[in-house]
Amino acid sequence: MYLYEPGNDEGSVEFLKIMFRLENWRHFDYWLFGTATILSIFGIIMIRSAVAGSIELAGYANRQTMFVVAGLVVVLATAVLDYHFLGNMARAMYIFAVVSLIVIYIYGQASFGSARWLDTGVFFIQPSELVKIIMVIVLSDYFSRSQLEKHDLMWIGKSAALTFGVVIWILLQPNLSTSIVITVLWISMLWISGLPPKYIALFIVLGIVLGLILFPFLESYQQLRIINFLFPDPNSRHGNSYNVEQALISIGSGGWFGMGYGHGTQVQLRFLKVRHTDFIFSAMAEEFGFVGTVLVISLLVFVIYRCFRVAREAQDQFGALIAYGVGVLLAFQTSVNIGVNLNVIPVTGLVLPFISYGGSSLLSTVLAIGLVESVALRRKPLDF
Amino acid sequence: MNNTSPLEHFENWRFFAVLGAVGLVFIFFMIRLFSLQIINGQSFVDQADENRIKNVSEPTQRGIITDRNGFVLARNEPSYNVVITPAYLPTDDGAVQEIYRGLSKLIDIPVSKGEINDESVKSFKYCDNDFGITQIVYIGDTNAPYTPVQVKCNIDEKTAKIIEAKKSDWPGVDIEIQPVREYPTGSLTSEIIGFLGPIPAALEETLKTQGFVPGRDKYGYAGVENYMNDLLTGKNGQRTVEVDVAGKEIRNITKPIDPVPGKNLKLTIDVRLQNAAKTAMVSEINFWNTYLNKIRSSNGVTIAMNPKTGEILALVSYPTYENNRMARFIPAYYYNQLSNDPNRPLFNHAISAEHPPGSVFKMATAIGALNEGVIDPNKELEDKGKITIVQKFTENETGTPRDFVCYDRNGHGMVNFLRGVALSCDVYFYKIGGGYQNEVPQGLGIWRIGEYARALGYGSISGIELPGEAEGLIPDPTWKRINIGENWSTGDTYIGTIGQGYVLATPLQVLESAATIANDGKLMQPTIIREVTDSAGNVVTPFTPKMRWDITVDPKIRVFDENNIPTGEMKTVAPWTIKLAKEGMEQAVINGTATKEFAGDEALKVAGKTGTAEYCDNIAQAANLCQPENWPSHAWFMSYAPYDDPEIAVMAFVYNGGEGASVAAPIARRIIDAYFELKAIDTAANVER
Incomplete structure (x- = not known):
């Protein structure tokens, strides 16, 4: 079925030929790639403004520029790679993911109690970021293969086992937000693959019960965040609600057109905290105002829309699920981050895709876009 | 997979449900964003400005x-404080330690001492703590890294x-001049000058609106x-600045308003005469205490004034306090010591103490009777040593x-007015x-x-520029009925005539009567x-004597x-009666008490009037001094010259x-002597010039 088979040199040559056939690039989603590029460049611009005046953050904009350049290469490289090849690798990747998470967990336990970062010698990476992408492939693979199976509890249970096989280690890091992202990804896949309605009610009940049971097991700072969100203390100026409060002030003071690039007082005078990562949305809202922010949100929504569009046009179920999964991933992360900034959900550590500073998160984002492009390149042309 | 076309991998309704959910979330975000930025924008702009x-x-x-x-008599002296601005210290820990060690040797504060915890930080006070340099700077750094921290004061x-x-070698270290x-x-002039303290809580709000800073600015006590x-006090300057999150000033937003220095005061006091007066008071009290071999008195007042202008030349309220000890802050132990002293050093006895004036009060009776x-x-009345009257209520x-x-x-035998x-x-x-x-x-x-x-000035405050003046008391039947709940008796009049009984006066009122x-x-x-001048030395308010009234x-x-x-x-006082009163006071010195x-x-050419005022207050009662026919007495003397x-x-x-003549009069004499000596010295100096 697949062109590439290990040891089949003839096949690999054929594969490369097909790869670089010019007419295939017709299917490349230039709109998606272009918008992602614009958003990433805008991210660099925004980070430059956000870190201005801070000595310890100096140079972050230049590093992000490197990440973006590398990221665009990654998009193209991933696009070139046939996603079916990744499908074959799904099992290996899954094992790699679980092993690296266990290593990180043990390493973390041995050193200072918590670790999300893996020192590769050259740079630090966050394996959990990579695991998100791996899970898109693994779950797409599972659901596309089981497409014709009976959608019973067994079917759900297997996918749940796959999902929580990694989520458990991420939860133990502890990294609640990534765990939730992967769980949401799984639920969305279940949903689109035809989860029978009777189980939906079961899921809701299970979710509520699990939430109530798990709450006491959360780290105290996580509990505090949730409590602070539900019952904010109006007197705490420098307490736990300080960051969110400053974010709201930053957003609110933007008005229609913002204070101008490099002129947001909350950003430039550093009242807004973690303004280059978690709260970069607020920084943007202050400096570019309602109009600018709506424009950026529209671009993000457009990227998500393009992913879903690719999903609809994909060559096969596997590709469709990959593009759909990436769309859900981006939509969920974007809305959680913006929701935190707008103070409609509790603070989590999720960053804004494309725009927030960070090599690992950008890497996972561009890998995701690359996967979608890979699916797009091999889609069934609508115009034949 | 029943209703999917070959091209559609998903059930349409499921796919569009996801799309719809995503769409709804983002529409909700836009609405929320609009509400924050456009509808409630102004309130956030205000909060950003407040930041x-x-x-x-x-x-x-x-x-x-x-x-x-x-x-x-009072000036502002620079006081040197060592301060460290945490943000300006070197980033290298070793370099910081080196600075701390060098500084520690100079100012005798250990590099590290004490434990930082909730309690010790809560009770932390700059200039008054037991921490080492590291701890003090740490506390400052966590509060506001760009604000200098006082490590050692004075x-x-x-x-x-x-x-x-060494400042250039030690970044972050500086000397603050306060x-x-x-x-x-x-203490020679503390009863006149007073002292400063922190802005009192009761005035905090009012003074804040006038631009004063509680905790920094001082207030006269x-x-x-x-x-x-x-x-x-002057007026503080005001600058509106933009600061960053660390409190670092970025720029002036509006044109700064410069501070306006306070006005300077030139008092009517002659510090040399003040010194003579205090010395006279203290040595006279000490003389009698030594002579009697017991502490009989330890509290007294003497005031000298120019009767023609009302200028107070010297004002001694003994004992008083050392106002320099309260210059930086008011030490609790010293303040308690002053507050608990039965002689009340913080109380200005010259204007706030009310005592029976005794015989000095007779001058009011004398002028009135004439x-x-x-x-x-000229009519002579007989004094057989006592009279008996019928006491009626x-x-x-x-x-x-x-x-x-x-x-x-x-008795004095036959006595006319002058005698x-x-x-x-x-x-x-x-x-x-x-x-x-x-x-x-x-x-x-x-x-x-x-x-x-x-x-003559009794019974009301004079309006001298000192706080806490008392009114004294001129009793009458109405007052007695209200305050004692008893009818006025004939005896009350007799005893009041000579400034005893219910009559109370402040030392300043007694002086006013003599001066009048x-x-x-x-x-x-x-x-x-005497004068109010501005900081450049220009006279703002020149001295003009004010007359309260001329009784003639x-x-x-009434x-x-x-x-x-x-x-x-209403009527006036005939000048001849005052002339006779003056003659009587001359006679008291020439041939009298x-x-x-x-x-x-x-x-x-001194004229004077003695007073020996019997009293029986709570202190005397506690000391069991109030024996019938032998009450303790205050010594009074009032005089003028020439x-x-x-x-x-x-x-x-x-x-x-005790006796006014032997105890109080010598004090007055030494002050009058000193006054004329000083006058001679000044005249000689002026002639030489």
């Missing part, structure tokens, strides 16, 4: 206080210079520092006989004050005594402020009918001092 805009108060300079000759100038020189109030004359606080025609000054009562004795139990004043003959004054049989058919009476006392007589009935407004011109005396009801008429004390000083053209009026008072 970044700070009003910085630039401290002003408090005015300087000098005596009448320009001798400085170091000597030499150490300050050394640290100043003005601290200094009183070169200290006593004396001129308190009374003239508004003039002395002016009202109660007695012909109501007119129709039978009454009980009561003896009123003269301080000289043998009566000169000898301070009690019986003479009983008779003219209360009336006696056929000799004086109708006495002056308590209502009219009150009128003349008030005309010396000044032929013109009561001058007592003042201690201004009708200050006329009463036979039932002691005011008729509504104070002759011995002024022997050898005849050339200075009697033909008075330049100085002096009063002296010693609490539980």
Whole structure:
């Protein structure tokens, strides 16, 4: 079925030929790639403004520029790679993911109690970021293969086992937000693959019960965040609600057109905290105002829309699920981050895709876009 | 997979449900964003401004206080504090440690000491803590890294210079110069000058609106520092600046308003005379305490004034306090010690203490009796040592006989007005004050005594520029009924005539009465402020003597009918009565109660009046001093000189001092002597110039 088979040199040559056939690039989603590029460049611009005046953050904009350049290469490289090849690798990747998470967990336990970062010698990476992408492939693979199976509890249970096989280690890091992202990804896949309605009610009940049971097991700072969100203390100026409060002030003071690039007082005078990562949305809202922010949100929504569009046009179920999964991933992360900034959900550590500073998160984002492009390149042309 | 076309991998409704959910979330975000940025935008802009805009108060300079000759009594001295701005310290920990070690040797504060925890941080006070440099800087760093932290306060100038020189090697370390109030004359003038303290809580709100900073700016707590606080204090400058999150100033937002320095004050006090007065007071009290071999008195007042202008030349309230000890902060132990002292050093006895004035009060009775025609000054009344009158509380009562004795139990024999004043003959004054049989058919009476006392300054505050002045008390039947709940008795009048009983006066009022007589009935407004100048030395308010009233011109005396009801008429005091009163006071020195004390000083032409006021207050009762017929007494003396053209009026008072003549008069004499000596010195100096 697949062109590439290990040891089949003839096949690999054929594969490369097909790869670089010019007419295939017709299917490349230039709109998606272009918008992602614009958003990433805008991210660099925004980070430059956000870190201005801070000595310890100096140079972050230049590093992000490197990440973006590398990221665009990654998009193209991933696009070139046939996603079916990744499908074959799904099992290996899954094992790699679980092993690296266990290593990180043990390493973390041995050193200072918590670790999300893996020192590769050259740079630090966050394996959990990579695991998100791996899970898109693994779950797409599972659901596309089981497409014709009976959608019973067994079917759900297997996918749940796959999902929580990694989520458990991420939860133990502890990294609640990534765990939730992967769980949401799984639920969305279940949903689109035809989860029978009777189980939906079961899921809701299970979710509520699990939430109530798990709450006491959360780290105290996580509990505090949730409590602070539900019952904010109006007197705490420098307490736990300080960051969110400053974010709201930053957003609110933007008005229609913002204070101008490099002129947001909350950003430039550093009242807004973690303004280059978690709260970069607020920084943007202050400096570019309602109009600018709506424009950026529209671009993000457009990227998500393009992913879903690719999903609809994909060559096969596997590709469709990959593009759909990436769309859900981006939509969920974007809305959680913006929701935190707008103070409609509790603070989590999720960053804004494309725009927030960070090599690992950008890497996972561009890998995701690359996967979608890979699916797009091999889609069934609508115009034949 | 029932309703999917070959191209559609998903069930349409499931796919569009996801799309719809995503769409709804983002639409909700847009609405939320619109609400935050457009609808409620202004309130967030305000909050952002509140974050970044700070009003910085630039401290002003408090005015300087000098005596009448320009001798400085209160000034601002630089005090050197070692400060560290945490944000400017080197980033290298080793370099920081090196700075701390070097600094530690110079200022004698350990590099590291004490434990940082919730409790120790809560009770932390700059300049007054047990921490090491590391801990102090740590606390400052967590609060505001760009604000200098006071590591050690009030170091000597030499150490300050050394640290100043090392500043370039020690980034972050600096010397802060803070003005601290200094009183070169200290306790010599503290009862006049007062002292400063933190802005009191009750005034915090008011002063804040005037731009003062509680915790930094000071407020006058006593004396001129308190009374003239508004003039002395000036106005703080104001800058509106933009700050970043660390509190670092970025720029001025509006044009800065420069501070306006406080006005300078030139007092009427002559510090040399003040010194002489205090020395006279202290040595006289010590003399008697040594002589009697027990602490009889430890509290006294003496005031010297120019009777023609009202200028207070010296004002001693003994004991007082050392105001320099309260310059930086008010030490609790010292303040408690002062508050618990039975002699009340924080209390200005010269203006706030109310005592029975005794015989000095007789001058009010004397002028009244002459002016009202109660007695012909030449008529002689007999003093047999005592008189017996019938004590009545109501007119129709039978009454009980009561003896009123003269301080000289043998009596003074036949006494006319001048002898009566000169000898301070009690019986003479009983008779003219209360009336006696056929000799004086109708006495002056308590209502009219009150009128003349008030005309001489008793019974009301003078308005001197010092806080806490007391009114004294001129009793009358109405007052007694309200406050004691008893009818006025005939005896009350007799005893009131000689300044005993219910009569109370402040030392300043006694001086005012003497000065009014010396000044032929013109009561001058007592003042201690000679000039107000601005910081450049220009006179803002030049000195102009103020007259409160002239009793020979201004009708200050209410006329009463036979039932002691005011008729509504007012009258003046005839000048001849004052002239006779002055003659009486001359006689008291020439040939009367104070002759011995002024022997050898005849050339200075001193006129005076002694007073020995019996009292029985709570302190005397506690000491079991109130024995019948032998009550303890305050020593009073009031005088002026020269009697033909008075330049100085002096009063002296010693609490539980005993006899006015022997205890109080010598104090006044030494002040008058000093005054004329100083005058001679000044004249000679002026001639040389």
